[in-house]
């Protein structure tokens with residue numbers, strides 16, 4: 001039989017894209033910790049409690065920290 005289960009995936013707070021592990025073919029994980037760790041291994045990061053994909057954050061040389069890209073710069 002087949003039944004539906006609840007899974008977890010990391011979603012970018014910048015663009016709304018969900019993290020997909022292309023290498024292993026995973027799109028969701030069985031708990032939140034595994035979902036976030038898998039995303040961070042793929043280059044995602046957490047800034048002030050929000051998760052960002054590699055397209056949505058950048059290195060700020062002035063503060064020596066990573067920061068979310070501003071919306072204007074993405075246009």
Ligand SMILES: [Zn+2]
Pocket residue numbers: 012013014015016017052053054055056
């Ligand atoms: Zn993003």
